[in-house]
Amino acid sequence: MSVIKFVKSVKEGSIDVVKNAEKAVLESKKINSEYNYFNAFDETALAQAMIVDKKVRKGIAGKLAGVIISVKDCICVKGVESTAGSAVLKGYRPLFDAAAVEKCRAEDAIIIGKTAQDEFGFGGFNVNIGNGFKIPLNPLDKSRSCGGSSGGAAGITQKASFPHLAIAESTGGSIVNPAAFCGVVGLCPTYGRVSRYGLIDYANSLDKIGTMAKSCADAGLLLSVISGHDEKDSTSSNNKLQYFEFKNSVKGMKIGIVKEAFGEGVDSRIVDRVSDAIRKFEDKGAETVSVSLPTTFKYGIPTYYILAMCEASTNLAKYCGMRYGAHSELKGMFNQYFSAVRTKNFGAEAKRRILLGTFARMAGYRDAYYIKAAQARTRIIEEYKQAFKQCDVLAAPTMPILPPTFEEISKLTPLQNYMADILTVGPNLAGLPHLSLPCGKINDFSAGLQLIGNHFEELELLEVGNAYEQK
Ligand code: GLN
Numbered sequence: 001m002s003v004i005k006f007v008k009s010v011k012e013g014s015i016d017v018v019k020n021a022e023k024a025v026l027e028s029k030k031i032n033s034e035y036n037y038f039n040a041f042d043e044t045a046l047a048q049a050m051i052v053d054k055k056v057r058k059g060i061a062g063k064l065a066g067v068i069i070s071v072k073d074c075i076c077v078k079g080v081e082s083t084a085g086s087a088v089l090k091g092y093r094p095l096f097d098a099a100a101v102e103k104c105r106a107e108d109a110i111i112i113g114k115t116a117q118d119e120f121g122f123g124g125f126n127v128n129i130g131n132g133f134k135i136p137l138n139p140l141d142k143s144r145s146c147g148g149s150s151g152g153a154a155g156i157t158q159k160a161s162f163p164h165l166a167i168a169e170s171t172g173g174s175i176v177n178p179a180a181f182c183g184v185v186g187l188c189p190t191y192g193r194v195s196r197y198g199l200i201d202y203a204n205s206l207d208k209i210g211t212m213a214k215s216c217a218d219a220g221l222l223l224s225v226i227s228g229h230d231e232k233d234s235t236s237s238n239n240k241l242q243y244f245e246f247k248n249s250v251k252g253m254k255i256g257i258v259k260e261a262f263g264e265g266v267d268s269r270i271v272d273r274v275s276d277a278i279r280k281f282e283d284k285g286a287e288t289v290s291v292s293l294p295t296t297f298k299y300g301i302p303t304y305y306i307l308a309m310c311e312a313s314t315n316l317a318k319y320c321g322m323r324y325g326a327h328s329e330l331k332g333m334f335n336q337y338f339s340a341v342r343t344k345n346f347g348a349e350a351k352r353r354i355l356l357g358t359f360a361r362m363a364g365y366r367d368a369y370y371i372k373a374a375q376a377r378t379r380i381i382e383e384y385k386q387a388f389k390q391c392d393v394l395a396a397p398t399m400p401i402l403p404p405t406f407e408e409i410s411k412l413t414p415l416q417n418y419m420a421d422i423l424t425v426g427p428n429l430a431g432l433p434h435l436s437l438p439c440g441k442i443n444d445f446s447a448g449l450q451l452i453g454n455h456f457e458e459l460e461l462l463e464v465g466n467a468y469e470q471k
Contacts, residue, residue, distance in 0.1 A: 001163055002163065002214070002215055002217065002218055003064075003067055003163045003164075003165055003213065003218040003221060003222075004217055004218060004221060005163075006066070006067065006163035007063065007064065007065050007066070007067060010056055010061065010065045010066045011056065011059075011061060011065060013056075015066070016053075017049050017052050017053045017056055017065070017066035017110075018046065018049045018050055018053050020049075020066060020068075020162065021045055021046055021048075021049035021066070021068065021110055022046060022049075023162060024045075024068045024110075024112065024160070024162040024164070025041070025045050025046065025112065027160065027161065027162060028041070028068075028070075028112055028113065028156065028160065029041065031156065031159050031160070034137075034142075035136060035137045035139065035142070035155055035159065036116055036134035036135060036136045036137060036152070037070075037115055037116055037136050037151075037152040037153075037155045037156040037159070038070070038113045038114060038115060038116065038152060038156070039073045039081070039083060039085060039113075039114045039115065039116050039117075039133065039152070040073070040080055040081040040082075040083075040113055040114040041080075041112065041113040041114075042077060042079075042080045042111050042112055042113050042114075044079070045068075045110055045111065045112050045113075048105075048110045048111065049066065049110050052065060052066050052108045052110060053066075055108055056108075061108045062106065062107030062108040063107040063108075063221070063224075063225060064104055064107040064108055064109035064165075064221075064222075064225060065107075065108045066108065066109075066110060067108075067109045067110065067163060067164075067165060068109075068110050068112050068160075068162060068163065068164045068165075069104055069109045069110065069111055069112065069164070069165050069166070069167060069222075070111075070112050070113055070114075070115045070152075070153060070156050070157075070164065070165075070166045070167070071098075071101060071111060071113070071114055071115065071166075071167045072114070072115050072117055072150050072152070072153050072166070072167060072168045072169050073085050073114040073115060073116065073117050073152075074117060074120065074121060074169055074199060074200040074202070075098045075100060075101065075114075075167055075169060075198060075199055075200070075209065076094035076096060076097060076098045076101070076198040076199075076200070077094065077097060077098070077101055077111055077114060078094055078095065078096055078097045078101075079093055079094075080093065080094075080111075080113070080114060081093055081114070082094050082114060082200065083114075083130065084117065084119070084120050084121070084200040085116065085117040085118060085119045085120065085129055085130045085133055085149075086119045086120055086130040086319075086345070086346070086347070086350070087130045087131040087132050087133075087326065087344075087345040087346075087347075088130070088319045088325045088326045088341075088342070088345040088346060089200070089319075089324075089325045089326075090132070090325075090326060090345075092324060092325060094198070096198065097198060098195075098197060098198020098199060098209075099194075099195035099196075099197040099198055099226075099230045099232060099233065099236075100167055100194055100195065100198070100209050100226040101167070101198065102198075103225050103226050103228075104167070104222075104225060104226065107225050109165075109225075112164075115150065115151075115152030115153040115155075115156060115166065115168075116129070116133065116134070116135075116136045116151055116152030116155075117129075117148065117149045117150055117151060117152060117153075117174075118148045118149035118151070118174075118349070119133075119346075119347045119349065119350050120200070120202050120312065120315075120316070120350060121149040121169065121171050121174055121202040122149065122202070122312070122349045122350055122353055123148045123149050123349060123417070124147065124148050124149070124173065124174075124177055124417060124418075124420050124421055125145040125146075125147065125148050125151075125404070125409050125417070125420075126145060126146050126147065126148035126149060126150075126151030126152070126178070127145065127148070127406065127409055128148070128149075128347060128348075128349040128350075129347065130345075130346075130347050130350075131344075131345065131346075131347055135151075135406070136151040136152045136155050137155070138155070138181060138182065138403050139155050139158040139159040139182055139183075140158070140182070140183060140403075140444045140445055141403070141444055141445075143405050143406060143407075144181075144403040144404060144405050144406070145181060145403050145404055145405075145406065145409060146178050146181055146182055146403070147177045147178030147179075147180065147181030147182065147399070147403060148174060148177065148178055149169075149171075149174040149178075150166075150168035150169060150170070150174045150175055150178050150186075150212070151178050153166035153167075153168040153178065153212050154166070154168075154178035154179050154181065154182035154184055154186065154212055155178075155182055157179075157182065157184040157212045157213065157214065158182040158183055158184050158214075164213075165211060165212070165213050165218060165219075165221075165222045166211065166212040166213070167209060167210075167211060167222070167226065168186065168209075168210055168211065168212050169199060169202075169207060169208065169209050169210065170188040170207075170208050170210060170428060171202045171203050171206045171207050171208075171308060171428065172206065172304050172308060172421055172424060172425045172428045172429075173421050173423075173424025173425060173428055175187065175188040175208075175210045175211075175212065175436075176188060176398045176424055176434055176435070176436035176448065176450060177398065177399055177420075177421070177424055177436075178212075179212055179398070179436040179437075179448065180398035180399045180436045180438075180446075180447075180448025180450075181399065181402075181403040181445075181448075182403075183438045183445060183446040184212055184213065184214055184438070185212065185213050185214065185215060185216055185218075185219045185435065185436065185437045185438075185465065186210070186211075186212045186219070186435065186436045187210050187211045187212070187213075187216075187219040187220065187223055187433075187435045187458070187461075187462070188208055188210040188427075188428070188433065188434050188435070189208055189209075189210050189223055189227065189241070189433050189458055190208075190237070190239075190431060190432065190433045190455050190456050190457075190458065191205075191206070191208055191235075191431030192235050192236055192237040192431070193208070193223075193227045193236075193237055193239065193241065193433070193456070193458070194208065194209040194210070194223070194226050194227050194236070195209075195226075195228075195229075195230030195232065195233040195236040196208075196209065196233050196235070196236070197230055197232040197233045197236075201311075201315045202308070202311070202312055202315065203307065203308040203310075203311035203312055203315070204311055204315070205307065205311060206304075206307065206308060206311070206428055206429070206431075208428075208431075209226065210223065211223050211226070215466075215469060216435070216437060216462045216465035216466045216469060217246065217462070217466055219435070219462070220241070220243065220458070220459075220462040221243060223241050223458060224240075224241045224242065224243035227239075227240050227241040228240030228241075237456070239456050241458055241459065244459065246462075246463060246466045246467075247463060248466065248467060248470055249284070249285070249467060250281055250284050250285060250286040250463070250464055250467045251284070251285035251286070252285065252286075252287070253281075253285075253286045253287070253392050253393065253460075253464065254286070254287050254288075254289060254390070254391040254392050254393075255278065255281055255286050255287070255288045255289075255391060255392070255393050255394075255395050255464070256288075256289050256290075256291035256387055256388075256390060256391030256393070256394045256395065257278060257288055257289070257290050257291060257394075257395055257396075258291055258292075258293055258394050258395065258396040258452075259290050259291065259292045259293075260292065260293060260294070260296075260297040261297075261396035261397055261423055261450075262274075262275070262396075262397070265400055265419075265422070266397055266400040266423075267400060267401050267402060269402075269442045269447070270397045270399070270400065270401075270402070270442070270447040270448075271397065272440075273439050273440030273441075273442065273446075273447035273449075274395070274396070274397045274439060274440075274447055274449050276439070276440055277395075277439040277440065277449045277468060278395055280468060281395075281464070281467070281468070284467060286464075289390055289391055291387045291390060291391060291394060293383055293384070293387060293426065294383075295376075295379050295380055295383045296380045296383055296384070296426040296429075297422070297426075299376045299379075299380065300380065300422065300425045300426050300429060301418055301419060301421065301422060301425060302373070302376075303373045303376040303377050303380065303425075303429060304421070304425040304428065304429055305356075305418055306360050306369050306370060306372075306373035307370070307373050307374065307377065307429075308353075309353045309356045309357035309360065310357045310360050310361050310369075310370050310373075311357070312353050312354070312357055313353060313354045313355075313356075313357025313358045313361065314357070314361070316346070316350065316353075316354055319341075319342065319345075319346075320338040320341065320342070321337060321338050321340075321341030321342070322338070325345075326341055326344070326345040327341060328340060328341055328344070342354075349414075352414065360373075377429050377430075380426060380429050380430055381429070381430045381431075384426070384427075384430045384432060384452075384454075385454075388454040392453075392454075392457075392460055393451050393452065393453055393457075393460055393461060393464050394451070394452040394453075395449065395450070395451055395452075396423055396450045396452070397423060397447060397448060397449070397450060398423060398424065398436040398448030398449065398450040399420065399423065399424075399448055400420065400422060400423060401420065402442060402443075402445050403445060423450065424450070426452075427452045431455065432452055432453060432454065432455060433452070433453045433455070433456070433457060433458045433461055434450055434451065434452040434453070434461070435450070435451045435453075435458075435461045435462070435465050436448040436449065436450050436451075437449050437451075437465045437468065437469070439468065449468070451464055451465060
């Protein structure tokens with residue numbers, strides 16, 4: 001059942017919120033014991049449901065009455081261990097809710113737990129987990145990756161038989177990538193559309209909180225709740241996504257086909273399915289044009305990784321064993337002390353990013369790397385802005401490959417890992433909204449169709465995605 005229909009039934013009194021929550025908690029724990037989608041459960045879920053139930057009976061329940069919501073581990077939930085998947089934050093229970101979580105509660109959602117991710121978001125296959133965490137397994141084939149970094153969010157979104165929505169987060173593709181690998185809808189909004197207050201930062205100029213669901217309509221519903229200005233995040237926009245009824249039509253719309261995204265290195269079966277989807281839009285009355293993004297494809301990966309690592313290395317400096325998070329016996333000079341805490345509690349990829357990011361920011365190298373990358377980013381933004389003069393929405397595959405096996409991933413070099421993001425770093429660098437939806441089966445999996453919109457044009461993306469879903 002769709003979430004929209006579920007809320008309607010709850011309000012009409014035909015679904016019992018408490019019973020539904022009980023069932024959802026049991027099922028989630030069972031799934032988790034096999035697939036590792038949760039880093040922590042919110043043990044107050046049933047108590048939350050009882051409060052919502054009272055409001056339902058009084059006829060004052062909100063837009064998400066009784067809806068079960070999972071929250072990526074890097075987004076703070078009051079009283080529930082929130083670690084961003086890192087041992088360095090083990091035991092940290094925030095005293096507050098992130099703004100996005102608070103907005104869901106205000107609409108009577110039920111928070112069920114914290115979903116698995118790459119440590120701090122550092123990865124695309126959810127195998128770069130923190131020390132002591134478990135790798136989530138693909139819901140369609142356990143020997144394969146869920147995608148990352150929001151792997152747990154996508155896995156539970158696919159696997160849950162109860163109506164469920166996920167709050168996820170993307171820095172360079174972490175929402176659409178796992179959505180594509182797990183066959184669900186992932187919606188990453190415009191930078192600033194959702195407050196980042198309460199988000200454990202990866203790279204502040206790139207981080208976006210977004211949503212996952214089984215349909216575009218449900219993903220849009222959750223975004224409409226969590227978007228909008230928040231005085232605690234000065235980069236959050238006043239531009240709240242207003243929800244509306246779909247027109248169910250793409251007639252007269254111009255869809256730009258990203259030429260480079262169908263080329264070498266992209267699995268030909270994915271190219272075929274995405275091309276079929278585009279033909280479907282043409283059949284429904286949309287016009288298509290070919291669009292080229294040469295700068296984005298040539299410089300996107302190095303630009304993204306330099307900026308993301310520079311910001312990440314700065315953000316991780318605060319985990320020094322003195323303020324919060326992991327600490328140990330006070331021994332030696334401060335440098336020795338904090339090195340010992342960090343050596344023990346950061347995983348290999350986090351250490352790599354601290355080293356590379358710190359190097360790229362050093363006096364003498366800054367102009368060659370960080371400043372250059374910032375300039376390249378501006379060029380990439382300009383390139384997209386030009387593209388949107390020719391079309392309303394861009395279309396491309398989301399991921400160039402199907403979910404790889406863990407065995408295949410173990411053989412990849414760090415650079416090969418980073419290259420898997422070739423199709424998703426562009427919209428993330430430019431802060432553009434983008435959406436992935438399943439578009440045609442390949443064995444047990446689906447190809448992901450990626451739709452990219454101009455800033456604050458999420459509704460257009462949802463409209464196109466929804467039109468595709470209507471057979
Ligand atoms: N795979 C990319 C990275 O490792 C993106 C991850 C993300 O969006 N958090 O940085």
